[in-house]
Amino acid sequence: MALLVSYSLRNLLARRMTTVLTAGGMALVVFVFAAALMLAEGLRSTLVQTGTPGNALVLRKGSKSEIESVVERGVASLVETRSEIARDADGSALAASEVVVLINLAKRGTGEASNVMLRGIGQKSLALRPQVRLVSGRMPRFGSSEIVAGEGVARRFKGAGLGEKLRFGMREWTVVGIFDAGATGFNSEIWGDVDQFMNAFRRNAYTLLLVRLVSEDSLGAFRNGVEADPRLKLDVKAEAVFYAEQSEMMAKFLKILGVSLTAIFSIGAMIGAMITMHAAVAGRVGEIGTLRALGFPRRSILTAFVLEALFLGLLGGAVGLLAASGLQLFTISTMNFQTFSELAFGFSLTPGIVILSLAFGTGMGLLGGLIPALRAARIKIVDALRAV
Amino acid sequence: MTGQDAPGGSGPAIDIRSVCKSYTRGQQTVPVLQNVSFHIAKGEFVALMGPSGSGKSTLLNLIAGIDRVDSGSIFVSGADITTLSESELARWRSRSVGFIFQFYNLIPVLTALENVELPLLLTPLSARERRKHAEAALALVGLADRMDHKPSELSGGQQQRTAIARAIVTDPDILVADEPTGDLDRVSAGEILDLMAGLSESLNKTIVMVTHDPRAAQRAHLVRSLEKGLLIDAGNGAEGGNGNADAPLHS
Ligand SMILES: Nc1ncnc2c1ncn2[C@@H]1O[C@H](COP(=O)(O)OP(=O)(O)O)[C@@H](O)[C@H]1O
Ligand SMILES: [Mg+2]
Numbered sequence: 343m344a345l346l347v348s349y350s351l352r353n354l355l356a357r358r359m360t361t362v363l364t365a366g367g368m369a370l371v372v373f374v375f376a377a378a379l380m381l382a383e384g385l386r387s388t389l390v391q392t393g394t395p396g397n398a399l400v401l402r403k404g405s406k407s408e409i410e411s412v413v414e415r416g417v418a419s420l421v422e423t424r425s426e427i428a429r430d431a432d433g434s435a436l437a438a439s440e441v442v443v444l445i446n447l448a449k450r451g452t453g454e455a456s457n458v459m460l461r462g463i464g465q466k467s468l469a470l471r472p473q474v475r476l477v478s479g480r481m482p483r484f485g486s487s488e489i490v491a492g493e494g495v496a497r498r499f500k501g502a503g504l505g506e507k508l509r510f511g512m513r514e515w516t517v518v519g520i521f522d523a524g525a526t527g528f529n530s531e532i533w534g535d536v537d538q539f540m541n542a543f544r545r546n547a548y549t550l551l552l553v554r555l556v557s558e559d560s561l562g563a564f565r566n567g568v569e570a571d572p573r574l575k576l577d578v579k580a581e582a583v584f585y586a587e588q589s590e591m592m593a594k595f596l597k598i599l600g601v602s603l604t605a606i607f608s609i610g611a612m613i614g615a616m617i618t619m620h621a622a623v624a625g626r627v628g629e630i631g632t633l634r635a636l637g638f639p640r641r642s643i644l645t646a647f648v649l650e651a652l653f654l655g656l657l658g659g660a661v662g663l664l665a666a667s668g669l670q671l672f673t674i675s676t677m678n679f680q681t682f683s684e685l686a687f688g689f690s691l692t693p694g695i696v697i698l699s700l701a702f703g704t705g706m707g708l709l710g711g712l713i714p715a716l717r718a719a720r721i722k723i724v725d726a727l728r729a730v
Numbered sequence: 731m732t733g734q735d736a737p738g739g740s741g742p743a744i745d746i747r748s749v750c751k752s753y754t755r756g757q758q759t760v761p762v763l764q765n766v767s768f769h770i771a772k773g774e775f776v777a778l779m780g781p782s783g784s785g786k787s788t789l790l791n792l793i794a795g796i797d798r799v800d801s802g803s804i805f806v807s808g809a810d811i812t813t814l815s816e817s818e819l820a821r822w823r824s825r826s827v828g829f830i831f832q833f834y835n836l837i838p839v840l841t842a843l844e845n846v847e848l849p850l851l852l853t854p855l856s857a858r859e860r861r862k863h864a865e866a867a868l869a870l871v872g873l874a875d876r877m878d879h880k881p882s883e884l885s886g887g888q889q890q891r892t893a894i895a896r897a898i899v900t901d902p903d904i905l906v907a908d909e910p911t912g913d914l915d916r917v918s919a920g921e922i923l924d925l926m927a928g929l930s931e932s933l934n935k936t937i938v939m940v941t942h943d944p945r946a947a948q949r950a951h952l953v954r955s956l957e958k959g960l961l962i963d964a965g966n967g968a969e970g971g972n973g974n975a976d977a978p979l980h981s
Pocket of ligand 1: 724754
């Protein structure tokens with residue numbers, strides 16, 4: 343068996359150029375395959391992390407996204423009195439009324455304009471979002487034209503860096519801090535005092551109310567209470583669920599795109615593998631005849647060629663995966679067409695994706711090699727020997 | 731079918747009875763062997779001669795169990811190999827037949843030692859025993875110092891000697907050789923023939939060798955000739971489909 347394995351391996355080495363080209367083709371497919379999965383995974387984890395368990399969002403009835411929502415000041419204070427909301431030491435509700443506004447900013451480098459989400463935050467907003475962490479500068483003083491930018495925004499947009507100034511809402515704003523919100527959607531936002539933003543954009547209603555519930559189990563009671571009140575006309579959603587829903591379409595789109603790309607590529611690679619294996623068989627018909635004459639059963643010949651194809655697929659899979667793992671260094675930013683704002687997220691490699699990609703590579707090699715291997719094992723010995 | 735007449739033999743090692751074989755090419759059937767019968771005693775070294783296309787290789791392939799007769803039977807060491815199934819035949823070949831080819835047919839990616847070890851993979855021997863046997867076989871053909879060379883690093887004569895080592899490493903009953911010197915220069919060919927004659931004498935191997943080189947045939951104990959699929963008595967050229975008369979030539 344060891345000799346058979348090394349026979350297969352050495353045949354691949356002997357045809358180094360063909361091996362490299364074929365494995366390269368397969369590597370490309372596995373790369374696309376893994377990249378698509380990593381992207382979908384990256385998006386998924388970003389949006390799942392954007393919500394905090396135990397938090398609930400209160401929005402206008404029927405709002406599919408934050409920007410559609412409007413919550414009147416009076417309505418917000420009314421909701422804040424509900425008993426399902428957790429309280430601070432001083433007895434005040436752990437709740438923040440926020441306003442969300444889309445603005446247009448120019449990107450660094452190209453100067454191309456893109457939508458960025460502004461979030462006017464309240465005193466409690468930061469406490470309600472533990473995943474948001476200041477990395478440089480300080481938080482804005484309430485009552486001033488100071489803002490903080492998410493890392494993703496600071497990096498990609500003109501004037502959004504620490505100490506720089508931005509113009510919007512007919513005022514000039516100073517970036518006094520940069521925050522890191524991990525792999526969440528907040529990383530692509532700019533935050534400032536909710537009252538200042540409402541003034542600047544002449545809004546007199548909030549967009550949403552964010553609350554921390556006494557416990558995760560209180561969500562049902564809180565929702566029933568709020569949604570049952572006909573004066574309020576509000577929806578209650580778990581924060582995590584809401585953000586996941588925000589990008590459902592996007593994730594679906596990415597997955598479909600990735601899968602169809604992979605399908606097209608892998609057909610090509612499979613044909614390539616088959617041509618290579620066919621050539622490998624054609625070039626070694628005499629060898630096959632010799633081995634069979636020596637008494638090796640058809641099964642052994644089949645095994646040797648299938649092994650060869652498997653090695654080829656595994657090699658391609660490993661190389662493709664290695665290249666794809668390098669993608670983790672990159673961040674993708676794209677327009678989330680459900681929220682019309684930029685969303686930055688990374689490629690995320692999980693053990694499941696590693697296994698899936700390697701299996702995909704070997705499966706491709708196996709499929710490509712099986713038909714030629716079957717053919718190799720079927721040749722009549724005397725016919726095969728004539729090919730020496 | 732009797733005749734215990736070969737030197738050094740104790741009974742027919744190979745007994746061919748009324749073998750017919752034809753190939754179909756498109757619509758027409760080409761008869762290659764027509765009712766061929768003869769036997770080879772144990773330890774005999776037989777040369778099969780005849781013009782090109784007369785069916786020498788076909789006959790050799792049938793004896794070696796890599797092709798099937800249309801009718802007739804072939805007994806090797808008492809057993810009729812024409813009744814064996816495909817896999818039984820493969821197992822029988824691995825134990826009982828040593829192959830020597832015109833173009834050596836070594837596996838190019840394996841070393842000389844690994845090539846010789848190859849047939850032993852089909853035996854229950856341990857890796858260490860396999861290696862020991864392979865080394866011994868290579869030493870026997872005078873290639874003890876070339877074990878780790880790839881076939882491409884060996885001369886034609888050395889490659890054929892490696893192939894002979896591979897053929898004898900399982901200690902088979904019969905050796906079949908199809909033009910073993912056909913691709914070699916005169917000196918190397920002489921060495922290979924010496925080696926084969928030696929195997930027949932010292933190890934009492936039954937050898938069937940197809941050749942059209944008269945010098946090669948000279949080294950054999952017996953010469954049989956085929957012409958248009960019929961066995962010719964080599965001594966006088968008379969047609970002899972029954973092949974009962976073994977006529978030693980150039981003894
Ligand atoms: N596999 C085959 N298919 C068709 N014809 C064959 C095949 N093998 C041999 N022949 C034909 O059978 C005849 C004898 O071939 P062969 O035994 O190789 O002759 P020799 O070895 O004496 O030169 C030739 O006419 C050859 O063309
Ligand atoms: Mg021939």
